[in-house]
Amino acid sequence: MIRIAILGAGGLGRGMATVIEARKGFQLVALADRLGYAYNPKGIASSVLGRDLESVADLPEGLTSDEAILDLMQAHGDQIDAIFMALPNLPVDFFAKTIEQIATETPFQGVVVDALKRTKAVELLLPLNELLQEQNITYVTGCGATPGFLTTVAAVAAQSFAEITAIDIYFGVGVDGWEKYRATVREDILHLPGYNAEIVAAMSDDDIKALLDERGGIIELVNMEHADDIILELAGVCDRSKITVGGKVDVRHAKKPCSTTVTMKGITAFGQTTQHQFIVGDETTMVDNVCGPALGFMARAVEMHNNDLTGLYTSADLMPKTSAEGMRLKANELGREELLSL
Amino acid sequence: MIRIAILGAGGLGRGMATVIEARKGFQLVALADRLGYAYNPKGIASSVLGRDLESVADLPEGLTSDEAILDLMQAHGDQIDAIFMALPNLPVDFFAKTIEQIATETPFQGVVVDALKRTKAVELLLPLNELLQEQNITYVTGCGATPGFLTTVAAVAAQSFAEITAIDIYFGVGVDGWEKYRATVREDILHLPGYNAEIVAAMSDDDIKALLDERGGIIELVNMEHADDIILELAGVCDRSKITVGGKVDVRHAKKPCSTTVTMKGITAFGQTTQHQFIVGDETTMVDNVCGPALGFMARAVEMHNNDLTGLYTSADLMPKTSAEGMRLKANELGREELLSL
Numbered sequence: 001m002i003r004i005a006i007l008g009a010g011g012l013g014r015g016m017a018t019v020i021e022a023r024k025g026f027q028l029v030a031l032a033d034r035l036g037y038a039y040n041p042k043g044i045a046s047s048v049l050g051r052d053l054e055s056v057a058d059l060p061e062g063l064t065s066d067e068a069i070l071d072l073m074q075a076h077g078d079q080i081d082a083i084f085m086a087l088p089n090l091p092v093d094f095f096a097k098t099i100e101q102i103a104t105e106t107p108f109q110g111v112v113v114d115a116l117k118r119t120k121a122v123e124l125l126l127p128l129n130e131l132l133q134e135q136n137i138t139y140v141t142g143c144g145a146t147p148g149f150l151t152t153v154a155a156v157a158a159q160s161f162a163e164i165t166a167i168d169i170y171f172g173v174g175v176d177g178w179e180k181y182r183a184t185v186r187e188d189i190l191h192l193p194g195y196n197a198e199i200v201a202a203m204s205d206d207d208i209k210a211l212l213d214e215r216g217g218i219i220e221l222v223n224m225e226h227a228d229d230i231i232l233e234l235a236g237v238c239d240r241s242k243i244t245v246g247g248k249v250d251v252r253h254a255k256k257p258c259s260t261t262v263t264m265k266g267i268t269a270f271g272q273t274t275q276h277q278f279i280v281g282d283e284t285t286m287v288d289n290v291c292g293p294a295l296g297f298m299a300r301a302v303e304m305h306n307n308d309l310t311g312l313y314t315s316a317d318l319m320p321k322t323s324a325e326g327m328r329l330k331a332n333e334l335g336r337e338e339l340l341s342l
Numbered sequence: 343m344i345r346i347a348i349l350g351a352g353g354l355g356r357g358m359a360t361v362i363e364a365r366k367g368f369q370l371v372a373l374a375d376r377l378g379y380a381y382n383p384k385g386i387a388s389s390v391l392g393r394d395l396e397s398v399a400d401l402p403e404g405l406t407s408d409e410a411i412l413d414l415m416q417a418h419g420d421q422i423d424a425i426f427m428a429l430p431n432l433p434v435d436f437f438a439k440t441i442e443q444i445a446t447e448t449p450f451q452g453v454v455v456d457a458l459k460r461t462k463a464v465e466l467l468l469p470l471n472e473l474l475q476e477q478n479i480t481y482v483t484g485c486g487a488t489p490g491f492l493t494t495v496a497a498v499a500a501q502s503f504a505e506i507t508a509i510d511i512y513f514g515v516g517v518d519g520w521e522k523y524r525a526t527v528r529e530d531i532l533h534l535p536g537y538n539a540e541i542v543a544a545m546s547d548d549d550i551k552a553l554l555d556e557r558g559g560i561i562e563l564v565n566m567e568h569a570d571d572i573i574l575e576l577a578g579v580c581d582r583s584k585i586t587v588g589g590k591v592d593v594r595h596a597k598k599p600c601s602t603t604v605t606m607k608g609i610t611a612f613g614q615t616t617q618h619q620f621i622v623g624d625e626t627t628m629v630d631n632v633c634g635p636a637l638g639f640m641a642r643a644v645e646m647h648n649n650d651l652t653g654l655y656t657s658a659d660l661m662p663k664t665s666a667e668g669m670r671l672k673a674n675e676l677g678r679e680e681l682l683s684l
Binding site for chain 1: 360363364365491494495497498499500501502503504577578579610611612614615616617619622623624625626627629630631634635637638649651658659660661662663664665
C-alpha cells in the first residue's frame, strides 16, 4: 500500500480521498490544511471529510498548527510514501518553496505529485532537480488534468507527426456552487483579463460572488498561462508557443458548459496535414480528471523511486499506472506458468 | 544519435526509414530481410529503399545471408543501439525466439521495440524478462499502432475511471494496392473467420488477390486477437475480456474506409458512467501511427537503458518521447538560467 499525505483539504483534496478509496493499493494516512493536520497510520476515511468540517485539525486525530505542512512532515515524513499537493491558487513559488523545505528540513524521502497549473510554478521547480536527487525524492510536476491528464494524451498523440503545428486544450467544467471549489475557481479567475494572483487574493468571497453573478456564473478563459506548454516543450513535443489552453467554467451547474477536448494538429513524415482529437466524457468531473491521473502518476513514480530514479520529472515523462498493485514486469520473479495465469 | 537497425524491410520497415529522417536524434545504420542485410555506420538513406529494390542485400553495402538477422547482429550488434522489429505476419513465437537468439548469441546490448500484433506473441515474450535483464537488453513489446499508440492513449484515458467497463479499438486503414504491405495485409487476413497463420502462409499472392477481389478490396475484422488486451491487463487497467479490437481495411484506396477510434467506457469514483473517445486524423497512415510511436517508445527505452532499467516492458509501461535529443531532466546538469532559456 502506498501511504499518502494530501496537502490541501479543499474540494480537490477531499475529492482525492474518495478517489483513493476507489483504487487499489493506496491508503490515505495524512491531510494538512491552513489550520492544522491529521495523521493516522490506520488510514483516514473520506466519509469523515464532510462539507461541515472546517479543518482537518478538527478530526479526532487532528492537531492545530500554523505550519501544518512542515509540522506534519517533520513528525511523520518517514511514515509517508507519497504526497499529493492539492493546492491551486497559491503564489507561483509555493510549490518550489514547499518542496525545498520538505526536502531539507524533514525526514521525508518519497514521491511527490502536484496538481499545479501555472507555467512559472514549473519553471521555479526545475532548478531543484539536483537537491531532490540528493534528498532521495522523486517529484513529478503537472499531474492534474491540465497540465497532467490532457498533456500526457497530447504527448502520446504527437507521435504520429513529424511536426506539431498546434495543440489546443479547451476544457469545460461545471460545478454546482463555487463554494465547493473556492481555490480552484479563484485560480481560474486570476487568468481573466485584468486579474492576477495578487488581485484575486485581495478579493473577499463576496467580491468573487459578485464577479460570478455579473457573468451569469460563467467564466470563459482564453490563452491561459498553463504549464502544459512548458511540459510539452521539455518533452520535445513542440515549442511552447504552439500550445494554447482555454476553457469555460460554469459555477452554477454540475453539467459542463462544453465538452473538454484536446486537438493536436500536425504534419506527418509524408507531408500530410491532419489532426487527432481526444474528447473527455462529459460525466467525468474535475476531481475525476485531476485526482485519478494524479494517483496514476503517483503509482508510476513510486516504481521509479524504488528503482532509484529520483529528481524532477514532468507528467509527460511517465505513463500513469492504474493501480499500485498488479504485476511489475521489471521486478517480477515469476515463472512463465504463473505469468500466464495472471 | 540512436543507431537503429530495422529487422524487416517490407512496407513497414521502409516506412520507418522515412520516419527516422523526419525526427531528431535517430540514425538508420542497418536493415535485414529474408535475403540478407545491409550495415553502414554512416547511415542508410530512405531514398535507396525504393519499391524496385527486392532485398537490402542488393544495396551497395548489402550482403546475402540465409540467417540475416543473426549474421547482422553477430557482426555489428555492438554498434547498434536499438532494434525495430518491423515484422508482421510471422509465427507467434518469432519474436521470442529471435530476441532469445540475439540475447544469447550476439554482442548486442541495447533496446528492442516491436510492432507485433498478437496476444500470444506477447505471452511468449514474458518469460524472457530475466534473460533480458542478465544480457543488459531493454525490450519494449507492443510499440506499433495497435498495440502501442492506441493502447497507450487508452491506458492514460483510463485514469479518470474507478472501473473500466469496455475499451473498444476500431481502426480504419486504407492502402492503394495491397502489394505495398503484403505482410501486414496477410497478418490481417489471418484474423478473418476460417483463417489462421498456417492457412495464410500456405496461400500464394494470387490466392490473396482472389480473396481480396471477392471482398471488393475490403477486409472487415472483428474480435481480433490483438495484444492490446494482455498489455492493458498487465498494466492493471482492466481484465483483457473487456477489450475488443476490430477494424476495416481497404486495400484499393489510400483513403480510410472509416476513422480510427478508441472508445474507453467506465464508471467514475462517484458512480457516473461515461466514455472518453480518441479519434485519429484520417490523413495519418499506418506507417505514421506505427513507426512514429515506435520511435517514441524507442527513445524513452534508451533513457531507461541508460538508467540500467533492463528486461521486458510493454508500451503501456512507458511514455513515448518525441525526439532522442532534448533535455532530460533526470540527467541535466544545467543551472536555472540555462533551463529557462531552453
